[in-house]
Amino acid sequence: MDKVKISVFRQDPSVDKEGRYQDYEVPAEEGMVVLDAVHYIENNIDPTLSVRWNCKAARCGSCSAEINDFPRLMCKTRIDTLGSHIKVGPIRAYPLVKDLVTDVSHNFEIAKRIPAFKPKRGLKEPFTMNEMDVLRSQEFRKCIECFLCQDVCHVIREHTTNYVGPRHVVKVASLDMHPLDDLDRSGFLNSNAGLGYCNVTKCCQEVCPEHIKITDNAIIPEKERAVDGSYDPIFWLARKIKDTGRSKHEK
Amino acid sequence: MTINNSLYYRTFQRDVYGMKMETKSTEYKTVVSDVLIIGAGGAGLRAAIEACDGGASVVIVSKSLLGKAHTVMAEGGIAASVADVDPKDNWEVHFSDTIREGVYMSDWRMVEILVKEAPKAVYELESYGALFDRTPDGKIMQRAFGAHTYKRLCHVGDKTGMELIRTLEDQVLHRDIKVMDELFITKIITKGNAVSGAFGLELRTGKFVVFQTKAIIMCSGGCGRLYKVTSNSWESTGDGVALAYNAGAVLRDMEMIQFHPTGMVYPPGVRGLLVTEGVRGEGGILLNSNGERFMLKYSPIKKELDARDVVARAIYAEIERGRGTKHGGVYLDISHMGAAFIHKKLPAMYTQFKEFAGVDITKEEMEVAPTVHYQMGGIRVDPESCKTNVKGLFAAGEVASGVHGANRLGGNSLADILVFGRRAGFSAAKYTKSAKHIYAVDEKAINEQIARVNSYASIKNPVNPYGLMERLRNAMSEHVGIIRDANGMQKALSTIKRIREKAGRVGVSGGLRFNPGLLVCLELDGMLIVAEAIIRSALERKESRGAHARSDFPKNNPNYAKNILCYKKNEEMELSMSPVPEMPDRLKKLVMT
Ligand SMILES: Cc1cc2nc3c(=O)[nH]c(=O)nc-3n(C[C@H](O)[C@H](O)[C@H](O)COP(=O)(O)OP(=O)(O)OC[C@H]3O[C@@H](n4cnc5c(N)ncnc54)[C@H](O)[C@@H]3O)c2cc1C
Ligand code: SF4
Ligand code: SF4
Ligand code: FES
Numbered sequence: 001m002d003k004v005k006i007s008v009f010r011q012d013p014s015v016d017k018e019g020r021y022q023d024y025e026v027p028a029e030e031g032m033v034v035l036d037a038v039h040y041i042e043n044n045i046d047p048t049l050s051v052r053w054n055c056k057a058a059r060c061g062s063c064s065a066e067i068n069d070f071p072r073l074m075c076k077t078r079i080d081t082l083g084s085h086i087k088v089g090p091i092r093a094y095p096l097v098k099d100l101v102t103d104v105s106h107n108f109e110i111a112k113r114i115p116a117f118k119p120k121r122g123l124k125e126p127f128t129m130n131e132m133d134v135l136r137s138q139e140f141r142k143c144i145e146c147f148l149c150q151d152v153c154h155v156i157r158e159h160t161t162n163y164v165g166p167r168h169v170v171k172v173a174s175l176d177m178h179p180l181d182d183l184d185r186s187g188f189l190n191s192n193a194g195l196g197y198c199n200v201t202k203c204c205q206e207v208c209p210e211h212i213k214i215t216d217n218a219i220i221p222e223k224e225r226a227v228d229g230s231y232d233p234i235f236w237l238a239r240k241i242k243d244t245g246r247s248k249h250e251k
Numbered sequence: 252m253t254i255n256n257s258l259y260y261r262t263f264q265r266d267v268y269g270m271k272m273e274t275k276s277t278e279y280k281t282v283v284s285d286v287l288i289i290g291a292g293g294a295g296l297r298a299a300i301e302a303c304d305g306g307a308s309v310v311i312v313s314k315s316l317l318g319k320a321h322t323v324m325a326e327g328g329i330a331a332s333v334a335d336v337d338p339k340d341n342w343e344v345h346f347s348d349t350i351r352e353g354v355y356m357s358d359w360r361m362v363e364i365l366v367k368e369a370p371k372a373v374y375e376l377e378s379y380g381a382l383f384d385r386t387p388d389g390k391i392m393q394r395a396f397g398a399h400t401y402k403r404l405c406h407v408g409d410k411t412g413m414e415l416i417r418t419l420e421d422q423v424l425h426r427d428i429k430v431m432d433e434l435f436i437t438k439i440i441t442k443g444n445a446v447s448g449a450f451g452l453e454l455r456t457g458k459f460v461v462f463q464t465k466a467i468i469m470c471s472g473g474c475g476r477l478y479k480v481t482s483n484s485w486e487s488t489g490d491g492v493a494l495a496y497n498a499g500a501v502l503r504d505m506e507m508i509q510f511h512p513t514g515m516v517y518p519p520g521v522r523g524l525l526v527t528e529g530v531r532g533e534g535g536i537l538l539n540s541n542g543e544r545f546m547l548k549y550s551p552i553k554k555e556l557d558a559r560d561v562v563a564r565a566i567y568a569e570i571e572r573g574r575g576t577k578h579g580g581v582y583l584d585i586s587h588m589g590a591a592f593i594h595k596k597l598p599a600m601y602t603q604f605k606e607f608a609g610v611d612i613t614k615e616e617m618e619v620a621p622t623v624h625y626q627m628g629g630i631r632v633d634p635e636s637c638k639t640n641v642k643g644l645f646a647a648g649e650v651a652s653g654v655h656g657a658n659r660l661g662g663n664s665l666a667d668i669l670v671f672g673r674r675a676g677f678s679a680a681k682y683t684k685s686a687k688h689i690y691a692v693d694e695k696a697i698n699e700q701i702a703r704v705n706s707y708a709s710i711k712n713p714v715n716p717y718g719l720m721e722r723l724r725n726a727m728s729e730h731v732g733i734i735r736d737a738n739g740m741q742k743a744l745s746t747i748k749r750i751r752e753k754a755g756r757v758g759v760s761g762g763l764r765f766n767p768g769l770l771v772c773l774e775l776d777g778m779l780i781v782a783e784a785i786i787r788s789a790l791e792r793k794e795s796r797g798a799h800a801r802s803d804f805p806k807n808n809p810n811y812a813k814n815i816l817c818y819k820k821n822e823e824m825e826l827s828m829s830p831v832p833e834m835p836d837r838l839k840k841l842v843m844t
Binding site for chain 1: 317318319321323378384387391407408410413414420424432484486517519602603607716721759760762764765766768771
């Protein structure tokens with residue numbers, strides 16, 4: 001049977017000062033993905049290899065890693081697309097727990113700070129909503145919270161600002177563009193969430209496994225609204241008045 | 252695109268990661284709460300919201316990361332008779348559909364509650380911010396699904412479970428609820444016949460945690476991973492059933508394992524991955540290798556949309572008779588519906604086949620075969636309050652039994668987890684008000700668990716737990732599958748016995764922190780219990796009914812219109828039969844017509 005060579009990052013921060021890439025050989029199978037190879041190692045060669053996964057169907061966003069230095073899902077990346085040299089490491093934007101596993105809990109702290117959905121006052125249940133209005137927000141609800149966009153964002157990697165990162169702008173956009181939501185979170189993004197540090201490089205958009213147009217459809221519109229809102233109060237007020245009574249995102 | 256690699260792995264680490272490697276530990280921290288919820292799938296999250304709103308202090312734990320629970324994989328939708336698409340639909344029809352397809356094995360009261368409260372549960376999700384697909388007049392879009400009389404499944408494309416989880420997760424994060432994810436519960440600790448706490452291992456730190464609590468709500472999901480080919484995620488190893496059984500809870504209908512008719516068969520790495528029933532709901536047809544639409548023969552009226560057990564057995568029969576595909580499946584074709592329609596209605600299926608199998612479903616057929624999908628059985632609960640026979644222990648979701656009888660209708664599970672998750676949260680909070688004192692957690696039980704976990708991590712020349720788990724899975728798939736007989740099941744029982752003999756010596760190196768091999772050691776004990784319960788119950792049911800089909804007893808036998816119960820007595824597994832609660836006349840009428 002054919003073999004695949006794969007180097008996997010290993011480090012247990014409680015004993016190893018530094019990480020290293022260790023080479024393994026695993027039997028090749030048709031249609032095999034990187035997670036299959038990692039599982040093979042775990043089940044047959046070294047059961048101490050730590051990896052986080054759950055669905056193995058590209059739906060839960062657990063198995064994020066850097067595969068040949070590119071942020072990807074292990075369960076979605078086929079070995080046969082990678083050439084002869086395969087290198088798998090943890091995502092670097094977050095502290096390492098062990099081997100391929102990082103601590104992403106910081107994201108839940110951010111999630112707590114994002115103002116929750118607040119339905120407009122006086123709505124009658126059950127809600128009715130236009131299909132077109134729903135579609136805009138639904139794009140952002142495809143997010144599987146893999147945090148690959150966070151990983152690739154240079155602002156997040158540098159850890160020097162208070163920018164919350166693209167995943168969270170997507171979340172805010174999903175709420176702000178909910179046709180029945182009553183809040184405008186662009187002010188929050190601009191003043192408390194560091195959106196100003198994003199310089200629209202679009203790297204996040206390129207790695208998103210759900211193909212969400214993070215920069216084009218979430219970041220840029222939120223930036224525009226934040227700018228309108230915070231630097232031009234008269235424009236902001238005028239728009240508020242004009243907007244009453246219809247979906248607030250229709251410009 | 253290139254990524255700047257000059258940056259080093261971040262060196263700042265929270266103190267927990269700087270400590271020495273834990274291969275052994277005797278320390279633990281104690282977490283006190285009114286209610287402990289085990290599991291953060293749809294049922295657990297919904298229960299947490301309700302228990303918190305009911306005034307209880309709530310801790311919710313899950314063995315995976317928050318937001319990743321198995322529920323995120325649910326595709327097709329939530330069954331609720333909101334009647335936005337088919338105005339004729341109502342709870343009565345939903346009731347009758349559910350009871351009939353469950354082959355009269357369901358607890359009628361649970362079904363009544365389910366179908367009456369499901370529409371409310373859907374509206375409630377909307378009030379939390381969920382966005383379902385819409386009809387042209389702005390109401391909730393609903394799709395057809397197997398054995399539902401009307402178009403009944405409220406959905407978000409084929410990603411309904413994810414919308415449900417994200418919406419509930421948001422509600423939980425904005426409440427005063429303590430979330431401890433990546434924490435594995437190894438034991439429920441009792442005092443007399445009442446819950447006093449639980450023991451857990453925090454995966455990211457390798458630290459032990461003792462939970463001291465008045466009430467526990469078990470929401471730990473199903474056990475699909477007992478089988479080799481399954482649609483279930485990593486975490487569905489049946490832990491909760493085993494934990495509750497060990498705490499003294501009664502199990503019911505454990506023989507009823509649902510095979511979903513359509514799982515992927517190729518490539519090997521994705522074998523078992525679900526192909527949503529939505530494909531058939533939206534017009535997909537099944538063909539054998541001769542190009543025959545074989546469901547016309549097995550079920551001339553409902554065809555592809557008959558109940559899951561019927562379609563699964565039809566596919567199985569076609570494959571057995573040599574009319575299967577090269578990779579051992581049959582064909583499922585939706586290409587006639589057109590590319591635009593498929594992209595809109597089944598986007599995840601399109602990507603799934605494109606990316607994993609290199610198949611374009613807008614042009615080509617899919618290859619599919621049955622895959623283990625759902626446990627209808629589980630912990631026995633009281634219909635109104637979800638309480639079990641153990642004081643202070645509640646259960647909801649897939650881990651509980653009663654709603655689905657001998658066969659679950661698609662979409663009924665998402666309704667189940669919301670409706671009964673809410674009820675469990677409500678009654679647990681209420682119970683904690685009357686249960687005045689909180690028991691001290693038994694030191695002996697704590698020390699036993701500490702010793703148990705430590706032994707896995709420090710045993711010399713251990714047996715590889717993965718090997719044993721694989722043997723168990725093979726035995727279950729081979730002998731306790733879609734068609735069963737006494738002979739095969741006895742073989743599976745003796746395999747379990749042999750695995751048990753070795754299970755005492757399993758172990759792994761690598762310490763206590765984020766060690767997947769260690770989890771397999773911990774899961775194995777429970778999996779053996781659940782497997783044994785399934786096999787013993789299946790042996791006891793000497794007939795074929797719903798999902799339980801026996802080649803040595805191929806007919807339905809009215810003497811078995813009973814639930815099989817399974818519980819621990821004097822450290823042994825015991826079984827007994829219990830009559831299915833009789834429906835009142837007002838409901839009988841609904842099912843007759
Ligand atoms: C691919 C797929 C598609 C489906 N589609 C549909 C559909 O369209 N409609 C429908 O109605 N149903 C569907 N189902 C079924 C439905 O998704 C599940 O039955 C349901 O989500 C179960 O939810 P739950 O809350 O009971 O448990 P889960 O979502 O399984 O959650 C279990 C939780 O318990 C935790 N846990 C387990 N053991 C432990 C332990 N020892 N310690 C700590 N935590 C633990 C887990 O980490 C997890 O958080 C589908 C299932 C699959 C697999
Ligand atoms: S567009 Fe903004 S958020 Fe996205 S990677 Fe670039 S800087 Fe980061
Ligand atoms: S936006 Fe895309 S890349 Fe970012 S977390 Fe969500 S799914 Fe992942
Ligand atoms: S394991 Fe769920 S996304 Fe890869």
